[in-house]
Amino acid sequence: MKNGNNGKPLKVVGKPFRKVDARAKCTGQTRFADDITLPRMLYAKLLRSHVPHALIKSIDVSKALALPGVVAVITGKDLPIAYGILPVSQDEHALCIDKVRFIGDPVAAIAAIDEDTAFAAMDLIAVEYQRLKTISTIEEGLHIEEPRIHEYGDSGNVHKKVSLEFGDMDEGFAAADHIREDFFFYEGNTHLPIEQHAALAHYDADEKLTLWSSTQTPHYVHRALAKVLELAPTHVRIIATPNGGGFGGKSDPFNHEVAVAKLAMITGRPVKITLTREEVFYCHRGRHPVLMSIKTGVKKDGAITAMHFRSFLDGGAYGSYGVASTFYTGALQTVTYTVPRYKFEGARLFTNKPPCGPKRGHGTPQPRFALEVQIDKIADDLGLDPAKMRRNNLAAAHSVTANYLRLGTIGLGECIDKIVAASDWQNKFKKLPYGKGIGIACSSYLCGAGLPIYWNSMPHSGVQLRLDRQGGVCVMCGSTDIGQGSDSVLAYIVAEVLGIDPFDIRVITADTDLTPVDLGSYSSRVTLMTGNAALQAAERARELLTVAVAEKLQAPIENISFAERRVFDVENPEVGVTFAEAVVLAESKFGTIGTVGSYSPPRSPGKFKGAGVGPSPAYSYSAAIAEVDVDADTGITTVERIWIGHDIGRSINPALVMGQVEGGVYMGLGEVLMEEMVYRGNRNVVHKFPSMLEYKSPTTMEMCEVKTFLIEDPDPNGPFGAKEVGQGPLLPVMPAVVNAIYDAVGVRVDEVPATPEKVLAALRAKAQGKEGRYGPQGVPATNWPEPLKVLPPAEGGDGREMPREAVHLRD
Amino acid sequence: MMRLPKFTYRVPKTIADAVQMKADCGDESMFVAGGTDLYPNMKRRQQTPQTVISVMRLAELHSISGDAEKGITIGASVLLTEVCDNPTIHHSHKVVAEAAHTISTPLLRNMGTIGGNLLLDTRCNYYDQNYEWRKGINFCLKKDGEVCWVAPGSAKCWAVQSSDLVPVMVALGAQLKFVSTQGERVVEAAELYNDDGINYLHKSPDEMLTEIYLPPMKGKRAVYKKLRRRGAFDFPVLGVAAMVEVASDGTIATARIVLGGVAPAPIEVTDAEAALVGQAFSQATIEAAAEACYIKARPLDNTDFVMGWRKQMARPFARRALVELQSAL
C-alpha cells in the first residue's frame, strides 16, 4: 500500500485520542469569529429586502447617514463587481444593485458605533421597489419564462438543464424482467449550525485587508474578496475562525463578508457583523428541494439492467453551487449496485427564495432516497429480501462504472452483513407486529471532489511542516476545522510518522497568509487530501532526520525508527536519540528543517462534458437499518434504533469517526422526520419560520439508539487507507426509516420529510381501498436537451462523447 | 444579533409598590416575571413597553401553601421547575406538575413562572417573527398591521392560546387572584380567557396576578395530553385536559374536558362532558366524547403542523386522555 505504515504497528492512527482542540472548546476558550473584538470596532447590519422580487427604483440613505453614531452606509453601487462560488455562476452582488430576488436579499450595509444604532438606521433607509411577479415552485420555474430572475441560464427561469446517456437504454430496459417507474419528492432543509455566521474585517495602515470569518472555504473567500474589492490578492488575508458547525452552509463567499470588508476600507476602522438566526436562514445554501422520477429495469434476482433518473431542483434565487448540485443528483446512482446502462436528466430552476447549495451529502441524499426506496419496492415486487437483494448486486471493487467513476475498495457487503446480524433482521423483517417495522438502505459518498471549483492543475491540498531545534513540530495547512476534527487529523498523521505525541504538535490552519492552500472543508475531501499531503510532508521530514540520525548512530538507514519521541536503531532500540536531538542533528546537517507535502487526486477516466462531477479518489460506503414505531392513529413515527455500518477504509481516530456517524444519523433523523425549509407562496414567498423554535429539527429527545460498526478495508488512495465519514453515514438514514414505515404499517411515503400527516393520509387512503401511498404523482413534461451519449466502459467506451455519426449509426 | 430595545427596569419589593408603579407608568409599562415570554417578544418588537416592572422580588408571590384537603395556593412568581418538583403539588394536584413538566426545557422552566405561563401572549407564526419578517408580510392585525393573514376576512385575531397549564387550570376550576390600585379580585380560570388573539385576557393591564388557588381534588382525577413536534422546546399545538369524578357506582358524576392550543382561548367541550356524565366509562362513551372534541377543535393554519391533521388529532388525544382516566380507576 502506498500511503501506509509499511507494516509497522500504528501508535497514533486508529487510537481514540481526544481532539487537539477539545479542551479549549469544552472550557469556552475557543475564539469564534463573534468572540473577536478590536479597538475602535464598528458594528454592521445589512438592510435586507422585504419583497421577494422587484426592481430597485431608488435608495435614499441620507436619513440613516444623518443618525448620530452611523459612520458609513453603502449600497450596491459601491460594490459593482459580481461574484459567486462557481466560475459559471458569477451572479451575486454583495448588495443588490438594481434588483432584489428574494426576501432577505441585502440592499444596504450600515456601519455604526454599536448594533442598536445600526439597527435603528435600518428603518431610516428608504428603498423604492417596483414589484415583479414571483416564481416560487419548480413548476413555475419550468414554465414561467418572464420575468426572468436572472438574465443568464439555459432559458427563462431554467438555470441549467443536463442530459447524459451511458449506453443504449431501450436495449437495457428490454433485457429487464421487471420495470418500475416511481416519483419522489425531497423537501429542502437547511444546515442549522449552532454558530451564526460572523465576520470581522480590518484594513490596516499598509492597505492590507484581514478578514476573520466563520467560513469553511477561506481560499475561495480570498479569491472572491480580491475580485470584488479590486485588491491585489497579496493584500488580502482570510483567517477562517473555528466554525461552530458548518455542514456546507459556510462554503460560499457571502455578502456579509464582502460588506464588512468594504466598510472597513471606507471607514478605516475594524467592522464586525454577526448574523441573526433569521439571516442565517437567508444565507441558506442548503438542501435543494428535488422532485424526481426513477425508472429501473431489473432481472428476477434484482440485478439492474438499466436506470433512467430525472431530477428537478428548486434552486432558489442564485447559482451558488447549484450547477454542481444538479450534476450530483445524477452522479452516484451507479456506485453501490451495478448499473450497466444509465441515463440522467436534470434541471435546476431559479425561484424567489434563498439560494440552495451544498448541505452534507451535497445533491446526493435526494436521489439516494429515491433509489433506495425504489429498490425496496422492487424487492417487494420480486418477493426478495431487500437486504439480500442489495447484497447480491453490489458494484465491483476497483471497477469503472457506466458513468465513468473509478471505484476503489467497497466494504458495503460487510456493512450489510454486520447490521443484518446485529439487528436480527431475519427474525424481524415482515415479522414484527403491526405498527413496528424495520427497513434497510445503503449509500455511498465521495472522499473529495476529483476536480477543483475553478480550473487549475495545482494540488488540492498543501501542508507545510516546520521542525525546530527544540523538537517542536508545526503543521500548517489551509484546511478548516468545522468541528469535524480536521486539525486533529493533521496532528495524528504527523505524529504517527514522526513517532511523537499528537499533543506536542502545533497545528496552524486556515490562514491564507500563513498556510498553504487547501481548497476547503467540503465534499468530504479533508482527511483524504490534507491527510495525504501531511503524510508526504511528514515522510519528507522523517527522511531528513533519518539520514542525520543514521550518520550519528552509525546505523544503516533502514534501521532507523521513530517512536515514543525517540529516533533509534530498531535492532538496538536502546541506541538512539530523543526526537529533539534528532532535529538538532538534522538541522546541523541540512539547515532549517521545513518540508512540504501536497496532494492532487488521480485523473478521472471520464472525458465528456459533465464528467467533472462525481469522480473521487475513493468512495465510502454505508448501510443502515432502522427500527421504527408507527402510531397508526396519528401517523407519528418514532425511530427507536438504528444499526449502521460504515466502510471507513481505516479510522484515523475511531472516536471521531463514530462521532461523525452518529451526527450523520442525527441529521438524517431530522431530514426524514421533520425538517422543512418552506415558504408561504401566497404571502410574498416569505420563509415560513426562520427560527430555531419553529424550524423543527430534532432535539436529543428524538435521537434514537445507534449501534455503529466500522468496516476497515483500507483504500489505496487514502492516507493509511482512510476514507471519508463526514457525509456518507447521513445518506442511508432517510430511506431506511421510510422503508421501515412500510414494514410497520404497509404504506409508502415517497416524500421527505415523512411527517405524521403524510403517513396518516396514506393509511387513510389504504383503508379506503386506494393506493397506500403519499407522494408526487408524476413529474412535469419537459423539453430535455439531446443527451450527450457516452458508451459505458464495459461496452468498450473510452470516456468521450460518442462521435455524432456513431450516435446516428447506433440509432 | 437580535437585541432588546432600551427600556426602564423597575424592581418593587412590595405588592403595594408594584401596583402603584404600574398605575404611575400606565399603558407604556408591563409586568415581567421570568421574562421568557416577554423578552423574546420585545426583541422581535411585538411588545414594546418603555418600562418593565419585575414581580420577582415580591416575597408573597413565591410561596406555596395549603394541602390536599384544603386545596393549595401557588404564588404567581413560583418557578415552573418548582411546580414540577414541589411535593405538596405532586401529592395534591399531580396533573399540574405533569403538565408543567411538558413545558419547553429545563432551562426555560428554571426561569419561567407559573404566573407568566397563565398570562402568556397568544401565538401565531405570522406574529412570532422578528420585525423585518413581519414587515415582509406588511404586518398583521395583532401588531402594526391591518389584516389577519390566517383568516384575511376576519375582524378578529386568531392567535393561539399556547400555555400548557391554562387548559389544566380551567379543567380543575382554579381561581386566580389579581391586585391593582383599585383593590383585589378573584377570577375563575374559565372566566379569564377571551376568545380573541389580541385581547386574550379579561383583565385590565393594571392588574397583577398574585396567586393561583387550586381547589382540592377530592377523588377527582385529571390528565393532560399534549401534542407537539418534539419531546422538548415545543409549545402545545393541541392540549387536552380532562378531569372526571367517578361515583361509587362507577358512573361519571362530573367531567371537564378542555382543549388548549387550537383557538385564542381554552375551549371547554361541553358536548364531550355531556357524553360522559351519568354514564360509566366504556369504549362507546369515550368515543362519543372524543368525537365531540374533534368537532369542537377548529385549529387554523398558524402553528406548527398542518391544520387538518391537528384537528384530527383531537380525537385520539381525547380518547387517550379518557382511557388513561378509565384505567386509573
Ligand SMILES: Cc1cc2nc3c(=O)[nH]c(=O)nc-3n(C[C@@H](O)[C@@H](O)[C@H](O)COP(=O)(O)OP(=O)(O)OC[C@H]3O[C@@H](n4cnc5c(N)ncnc54)[C@H](O)[C@@H]3O)c2cc1C
Ligand atoms: C422556546 C420557548 C418554548 C416555550 N415552550 C412552552 C411550552 O411548551 N408550553 C408553555 O406553556 N409555554 C412555553 N413557553 C412559554 C414560556 O415563556 C412560559 O411557559 C413561561 O411560563 C412564562 O413565564 P415567565 O415568568 O417567563 O413570563 P414573562 O415573560 O415574565 O411574562 C409573560 C406575560 O405575563 C405577564 N406577567 C407575568 N407575571 C405577571 C404578574 N404577576 N401579573 C401580571 N402580569 C404578569 C407579562 O407582562 C407577560 O405579558 C415557551 C417559551 C419559549 C421561549
Ligand code: SF4
Ligand atoms: S391570527 Fe391573524 S391577526 Fe392574529 S397574529 Fe395571526 S395573522 Fe396576526
